[in-house]
Structure formats: structure tokens, C-alpha cells
Amino acid sequence: MTIAVSIPRSRGVGFWTGAFAVVLVAFLAVTVVRFTRGLGATTNLSDQFPWGLWIGFDILCGVGLAAGAFTIMATVHLFNIRRFEPIVRPTLLTGFLGYLFVCVALMYDLGQPWRIWHAMVFWNPHSVMFEVAWCVMLYTTVLALEFSSIVLERLRLDRARRILRSVNTPLVILGVLLSTLHQSSLGTLYLIVPEKLHPLWYSPFLPVLFYLSAIGAGLGMIIVESHLSGRAFGRHLEMDLLEPLARAMVVVLGLFGILRMRLLAQNGALSTVFAPTYESRMFLVEFGLGVVLPIALLMWSRLRTSPAVLVTGATCAVLGFVMNRLNVSVTGLERASGTHYVPSWMEMTVSVGLVAIGFAAFALAARYLPIFPEPAQATAEHGEEPEAAAAVHG
Amino acid sequence: MMSGLLFDATRCIGCGACSAACKEQNALPLPIEEKTTAYTWTVVENRNGVNIRRLCMHCLTPTCASVCPVGAMRKTASGPVVYDADKCIGCRYCIMACPFDVPKYQWDRPVPIVGKCVMCFSRLAEGKPTACASVCPTGATTFGERSALISEARSRIAADPSRYVDHIYGLEEAGGTSVLMLAGVPFDQLGLRANLPREPLPLLTWRVLSKVPDIVLIGTAVLYGIHWITKRRDYVRHVEGAVEPPSPGRPRMGGKKSEGTPA
Numbered sequence: 309m310t311i312a313v314s315i316p317r318s319r320g321v322g323f324w325t326g327a328f329a330v331v332l333v334a335f336l337a338v339t340v341v342r343f344t345r346g347l348g349a350t351t352n353l354s355d356q357f358p359w360g361l362w363i364g365f366d367i368l369c370g371v372g373l374a375a376g377a378f379t380i381m382a383t384v385h386l387f388n389i390r391r392f393e394p395i396v397r398p399t400l401l402t403g404f405l406g407y408l409f410v411c412v413a414l415m416y417d418l419g420q421p422w423r424i425w426h427a428m429v430f431w432n433p434h435s436v437m438f439e440v441a442w443c444v445m446l447y448t449t450v451l452a453l454e455f456s457s458i459v460l461e462r463l464r465l466d467r468a469r470r471i472l473r474s475v476n477t478p479l480v481i482l483g484v485l486l487s488t489l490h491q492s493s494l495g496t497l498y499l500i501v502p503e504k505l506h507p508l509w510y511s512p513f514l515p516v517l518f519y520l521s522a523i524g525a526g527l528g529m530i531i532v533e534s535h536l537s538g539r540a541f542g543r544h545l546e547m548d549l550l551e552p553l554a555r556a557m558v559v560v561l562g563l564f565g566i567l568r569m570r571l572l573a574q575n576g577a578l579s580t581v582f583a584p585t586y587e588s589r590m591f592l593v594e595f596g597l598g599v600v601l602p603i604a605l606l607m608w609s610r611l612r613t614s615p616a617v618l619v620t621g622a623t624c625a626v627l628g629f630v631m632n633r634l635n636v637s638v639t640g641l642e643r644a645s646g647t648h649y650v651p652s653w654m655e656m657t658v659s660v661g662l663v664a665i666g667f668a669a670f671a672l673a674a675r676y677l678p679i680f681p682e683p684a685q686a687t688a689e690h691g692e693e694p695e696a697a698a699a700v701h702g
Numbered sequence: 703m704m705s706g707l708l709f710d711a712t713r714c715i716g717c718g719a720c721s722a723a724c725k726e727q728n729a730l731p732l733p734i735e736e737k738t739t740a741y742t743w744t745v746v747e748n749r750n751g752v753n754i755r756r757l758c759m760h761c762l763t764p765t766c767a768s769v770c771p772v773g774a775m776r777k778t779a780s781g782p783v784v785y786d787a788d789k790c791i792g793c794r795y796c797i798m799a800c801p802f803d804v805p806k807y808q809w810d811r812p813v814p815i816v817g818k819c820v821m822c823f824s825r826l827a828e829g830k831p832t833a834c835a836s837v838c839p840t841g842a843t844t845f846g847e848r849s850a851l852i853s854e855a856r857s858r859i860a861a862d863p864s865r866y867v868d869h870i871y872g873l874e875e876a877g878g879t880s881v882l883m884l885a886g887v888p889f890d891q892l893g894l895r896a897n898l899p900r901e902p903l904p905l906l907t908w909r910v911l912s913k914v915p916d917i918v919l920i921g922t923a924v925l926y927g928i929h930w931i932t933k934r935r936d937y938v939r940h941v942e943g944a945v946e947p948p949s950p951g952r953p954r955m956g957g958k959k960s961e962g963t964p965a
Contacts, residue, residue: 348809355739355806358797386925388932419792419807419814426791430772436907437771437795439914481925485918492910499906500765500799503897515910 328664335661338654342416352652357641361651364637365659366413368494369630370406371444372518375526376533377403377451378487385480394681395530395549397458401673402533404451405666411448416658436496443490450483462677492519498636504644507577508591509636517568521598524560525629527553528602531622535615537674545615554606554618557625565599590631590639598628705781705826706760706848706880707835708855711892712865714753714842716746720834727822727833740806740817744834747893752885754892755843757834758783758804758819759872760880763902766796766805774816775805781848781880782821790815801876801898821880848880855884877902 342350353360380399383389415421427441453472460469472479495518498505511517531550538545572578581588605621606612612621638649651659673679721734724744735742737756744757764783767775774789775796785805792814796805808814822832830836831845838844844851852873859866871889872879875898883889890896 344812346810346812346814347807348811354809355797355803358794358807382925386929386932388929388936417793419794420790421792423791426772426789430774430789432768432770432773434768434904434908434911435771435773435795436911437769437793439911441771477926477929481922481929484925485921488921489914489917496907496910497795499910500769500903501801502899502903502906503801503895512906 328668331657331661331664334657335664338657338661339416341654342658347419350652350654352649352655354647356645356647357649359637360649361638361655361659362413362417364634365630366662367410367417368633368637370410370413371491371494372522372525372629372633373529373626374403374406374410375487375491375522376530377406377526378447378483379523379526380530381454381480382484385476386484392549392553394546395534397679397681398533398537398674399530400451400455400458401670401677401679402529404448404455405669405673407444407448407451408669409662409666410444413658413662436493436500440490440493440497443486443493447483447486447490450479450486453479454483458677458679488519491522492516494518495636501641501644504641505636506587506640506643507575508572508580508587509640511571511575513567513571514636517564517571520560520564520567521629521632524557524564525626527557527560528622528625528629531557531618532626535619535622537670537680540671541674541680543680545618547613547615547618550618551609551612554612554621557622558603558606561599561603561625565595565603568595568599587639587643590635594628594631594635596628597624598632602628704779704848704880705821705845706851706882707757707821707832708844708846708851709755709757709881709883710842710844710855710858711752711754711883711885713840714746714755715840716748716753717839718746719837719839720755720843721745723833723837724819727825728820730817738804738806740808740815743817743819749892750887752887752892753842754883754885754894755834756893757881758821759802759875760819760821761876761902762878762880763876763904765799765801765876765903768904768907769795769799771795778823780823780826782823782826783880784820784823785816785818787815799903801895801903802879848882851882855882858884874900 338350347353351360351362376399380392380396384392384396414424418424427438428445432438457469457472460466460472492515495514495516498510498514499512502510530553534545534550537543569578572581581591602621602625605617605624611617642648718734721742721744724730725732725734725742728743730741730743734745736745737747738745744755746753746755748754760777760781760783762777764775764777767773767777767783770790771793772789772791774786775783776786777783792807794807794816796816797803797807805816805818807816822830822834825832832843835843835845844854846854852870855870859868859870865886866884867886867888869889871883871885871894872881875895877900883894885892888896
């Protein structure tokens with residue numbers, strides 16, 4: 309295989325492979341406990357607090373942080389802004405792995421995961437969960453089809469690729485629609501608990517807030533992912549592409565921040581923002597980390613054009629997003645439940661293990677599939693035939 | 703006709719006969735726990751010296767039935783909100799969403815299901831009252847038609863206003879419930895939520911969900927429109943002799959019209 313030459317090699321394999329092995333062993337052990345002894349033996353969940361880390365982090369954050377995929381697909385294929393094409397494939401990979409992560413995590417969280425197909429047979433269109441289930445299922449299929457184009461290219465199955473290419477536009481549009489629906493619906497899930505969710509997070513506009521923040525975090529995640537894969541594979545940051553993404557992220561986060569403030573003022577919670585309560589402190593960390601700091605860091609082009617500041621700003625946005633989802637799903641519900649929920653080490657092991665498997669899958673895919681664009685001269689140096697190079701890079 | 707229960711906290715002596723009868727009727731394992739669980743569907747709690755029953759309120763528009771993705775919870779015409787364990791996938795949204803914190807989960811089992819009071823719907827089908835109402839020695843729990851129970855509750859308050867707070871809990875809470883409660887102290891002191899809206903909670907999500915078809919239709923049209931315009935712009939630029947749209951960082955396939963790289 310001539311293409312093997314142009315595949316990036318990762319560095320520092322020793323430490324990370326060891327850490328990965330340890331996490332994987334713990335993850336497998338917890339998996340056995342989870343499915344033989346049940347949720348009570350594995351988690352700190354209870355009747356007072358039935359949804360915990362696996363919903364708050366694995367599902368809500370997993371889906372939200374994978375929002376970069378539909379955003380970039382729409383940018384390149386619908387808005388036809390072709391210069392972002394080089395980041396389409398890594399973003400698509402992140403998105404696809406993100407949704408696989410969500411689907412696997414759901415298998416751990418559901419009481420009877422082997423009945424997951426019930427959602428396809430026993431319909432309840434009044435249920436937000438029903439809508440989310442269908443959207444996630446369909447969108448994971450869309451992502452699998454979009455991603456399979458890369459695999460087919462690697463396998464040089466050109467006829468199959470042509471068929472996929474012919475349905476590309478409907479697929480992208482379907483992806484944007486499904487994402488819009490379920491990204492917002494994850495917020496709609498919490499509309500039904502106005503008596504339980506703290507006013508710092510409850511709002512009739514939760515679906516809009518979830519949608520906006522997912523787009524912001526998805527953009528931030530693209531920058532973070534570029535940074536991490538750049539380090540792992542010794543590639544340079546594509547500053548000319550990531551800088552405009554950061555600008556877009558600032559706009560989205562600004563919009564989100566203004567709407568958030570407006571809604572807090574509307575339900576009278578704005579005055580409690582600086583109150584000396586647990587909820588207010590968590591809100592301030594969330595809002596400072598996820599909205600104020602990234603905007604402050606990335607608003608001025610002089611700061612934004614520095615790779616270190618760009619990555620820091622994007623990382624803050626991603627962490628603030630994670631805080632927001634955990635605050636909606638955990639912090640904001642604790643007072644009404646009368647309990648304090650801290651995930652068990654086994655819950656954390658499952659989440660960490662799944663993230664680690666996701667990272668490993670990304671590294672493997674980056675090594676064996678044409679994910680990252682190569683500079684034209686690099687392939688020429690290795691003396692590949694022009695036609696073979698074209699088949700790899702499409 | 704819709705059946706219901708009227709619980710009068712001022713008549714309850716806390717003997718727990720209702721809990722025992724419930725266990726027997728529904729073949730639930732002993733012991734009777736202090737709080738309701740998946741295995742104990744009703745208990746009498748003592749709050750601030752007042753005996754108050756915990757049981758499913760059997761909402762007129764149940765939140766649990768609305769949120770369940772597989773429709774395992776269902777409001778029956780005769781009153782009970784029943785649960786179909788064979789459908790349940792264990793997402794626990796009902797437990798999270800119930801405004802009265804009623805559904806409970808079998809956390810200790812590898813194949814768990816939800817447990818909650820089902821208002822003895824099989825006894826109701828035979829024309830009998832619920833087990834708890836039939837054994838109550840003081841008449842604290844009475845079974846009957848909901849509208850008749852409301853009249854009864856109103857006349858009890860009117861006959862002895864000093865004995866009761868002037869509030870029938872369940873008349874309007876979360877759109878109304880089939881189980882109604884009377885007490886001598888405000889209900890928030892008895893562990894029942896006082897901040898529930900008067901409208902059924904499922905309306906809150908349905909207002910958003912009902913817009914899904916519109917979002918799909920309008921969204922499809924807008925997105926196809928944008929795609930058409932941007933493609934057309936490219937085409938015009940191409941025909942008018944401008945260069946092909948740039949595709950940075952990626953060598954183009956020779957000869958073929960560059961469509962860019964699809965996913």
C-alpha cells in the first residue's frame with residue numbers, strides 16, 4: 309500500500325498507551341458490575357436523583373460537543389464556504405465518534421438497554437424523549453453515511469462513493485434538521501420540571517439556549533480537537549481556518565449570553581446571581597468560564613491570532629458548556645430533590661473510559677483513514693503516483 | 703365515570719393498614735418501608751405531627767404518561783394511571799419528571815422496572831374499591847367518583863372550617879388529580895409541593911414539540927433554498943469565466959468537475 313507512507317505517526321505513545329490500558333481494564337470491570345448487579349450497585353443514583361453523570365455528561369455534553377459536525381457540514385455544503393473543507397473530515401470524525409459515545413453511554417444508563425428498540429415500535433409523540441431517541445438514531449445513521457464516504461475512499465470503492473455523493477445534499481440537510489431538533493430538544497426535556505429546576509437554569513426558552521450553546525461549544529470543540537490532533541500528529545494549527553471559527557463562536561456565545569441575561573431578568577433570577585448560594589456560585593463559574601472568558605479572550609484579533617490564546621479561549625468555552633449541562637441536569641435539581649448527588653467512582657470510570665476509547669478511536673481513524681489533508685509536496689516527496697494521491701485525498 | 707380517592711389527614715390515625723393491604727393486593731415483598739419505594743407503593747408519613755399518606759396522585763393529565771418515550775404509563779378512563787412493565791426501557795424520565803415524586807425504581811435489580819400505585823385497577827374493573835380504602839378503619843381514605851369526592855371534601859370544609867385549611871389538594875394542582883387530599887395544615891408543611899402550576903405540565907413540552915413538523919417543513923425549504931442560491935452563484939461565476947471555487951489544502955482530481963469533497 310503506497311498510501312501508508314503519508315499517514316501521520318503519533319508521538320509519545322508509551323505513557324498514553326499505559327494510561328489507556330489502565331482505564332480500559334477499570335472500565336471493563338465496572339461494565340461487568342453494571343450489567344450483573346444493576347444501577348444501584350454501580351451508581352449513586354436514587355429515587356430522589358434518578359438522572360446523574362451519564363445523562364448530564366455523556367448524553368447532554370456528548371451530543372452538544374458533537375454539534376461541530378452539522379455546523380461545518382452546513383457551512384461547507386449548504387453555505388458553500390469551501391475554504392473550511394480541510395476541517396470537514398476531522399470534525400465529521402469527532403461528531404461521529406461523539407454520537408457513538410452517546411449511544412454506548414445510553415446502554416449503560418438505561419435500566420433495560422436491550423429494549424432500546426421499543427422506541428421504534430411503541431410510539432409516544434407527546435414525549436420529548438421519544439423525539440430525541442428518533443433524532444439521535446437517525447442522525448447517527450446520517451453521520452455514519454457521511455463518514456462512510458471516507459472509508460469508501462480508503463477502500464477505493466469509487467462506485468459506492470459516487471452513489472453517496474449523489475445524495476450528499478439531502479443528507480447534509482437532513483443532518484442539519486435532525487441536529488436542530490434534538491440539540492434543542494435536550495433542553496425541552498427539562499421544560500416539564502418548572503417546580504424542580506432552579507430559576508437560574510429554568511426558562512421556557514431552554515430549547516433555544518441549548519441549541520445556541522451547542523453550536524458555540526461545537527465550534528469551540530473543533531478548535532480544541534485541531535489543537536489536540538495537531539499535538540498528537542505533529543501538525544501545525546490551521547490558524548487561517550480556526551481564527552474565523554473563533555470569531556463565529558464569539559458571536560454565538562455573545563448571543564447566548566445576552567439571551568441568558570434577558571431571560572434571567574424576565575423570571576426575576578438576575579438579582580440572585582451574586583447571592584451567597586451554592587447555585588449562584590455554580591452559575592458564576594459556568595457563565596464566567598463559558599461565556600465571559602472566551603468572549604474576552606477572542607474578541608480582539610490581536611489576541612485571537614495567537615494560537616495559545618485561541619486554544620485557551622476555545623477550551624474555556626467547552627468547559628463552560630460542560631458546566632452548563634451539568635448545572636441544568638445536576639446542580640439545578642439538587643435543592644428540589646432534597647439530596648446532594650456526587651457520581652460514584654464507577655460512574656466516573658464509565659464516562660472516562662468511554663472518552664478514552666473515543667480518543668483511541670480518533671487516533672486509529674486518523675492513522676488509517678484519509679482524515680487530515682496533506683500538503684501536496686509531501687505526497688510528491690514520497691514518490692506516489694499522482695493518481696493514487698488523488699484517490700486518497702479526493 | 704372517573705374514580706378517585708379522598709384522603710383526609712385529620713381522620714388518619716397512622717395505623718398503616720392501607721400499606722399492608724396494598725402489599726397484599728399487589729403481591730409486593732415485605733417489609734413495609736418508611737418511604738415509598740418500588741416495592742412499597744403507599745406509606746403513612748408523620749410530618750409535623752400530621753399523618754399524611756404517600757401514593758400516586760393519578761393526575762388527570764399525567765406527566766409520567768406524557769414523558770414516557772414508549773408509552774408505558776397510561777391514564778385509564780376509569781381513573782388509574784397504569785404502568786406496562788413490558789414496554790419500559792428504564793430511562794427513568796417518569797421518575798425525574800413526576801411533580802409528586804411518585805414513580806420509584808428497582809435500583810437493586812439487574813433487570814429493573816418502575817413501581818408505583820396503580821389504584822388497584824384490577825379491583826376497580828371488578829367494581830370493587832381500592833384495597834387501601836376498603837381496609838381504612840377511620841374513613842381517612844375513601845373511594846368514589848371524583849366529582850362526588852370533591853363535593854364531599856367541600857362539605858367537610860364547610861361543616862368544620864377550623865379543622866381544615868381551605869384547600870383541596872389535587873383539585874387543580876398540575877391540572878388536577880384523581881386523588882384528593884384534605885388537611886389541617888398547609889400542604890407544603892406535609893411534603894407536598896405548593897409551587898405547582900394550575901395547568902397540566904405536559905403542555906409545557908407539547909407547546910415546543912407540536913412545532914416539530916413546521917420546523918422540518920420550513921427548515922427543509924430554507925436549507926434547500928440556501929444551497930440552490932450558493933450553487934447557482936458558483937455556476938454563474940464559472941460560466942462567466944472566473945476560476946473554479948477554491949478548495950484549499952487538497953489536490954483536486956484531474957479532469958472531473960470539482961464538487962468539493964463530500965463528507
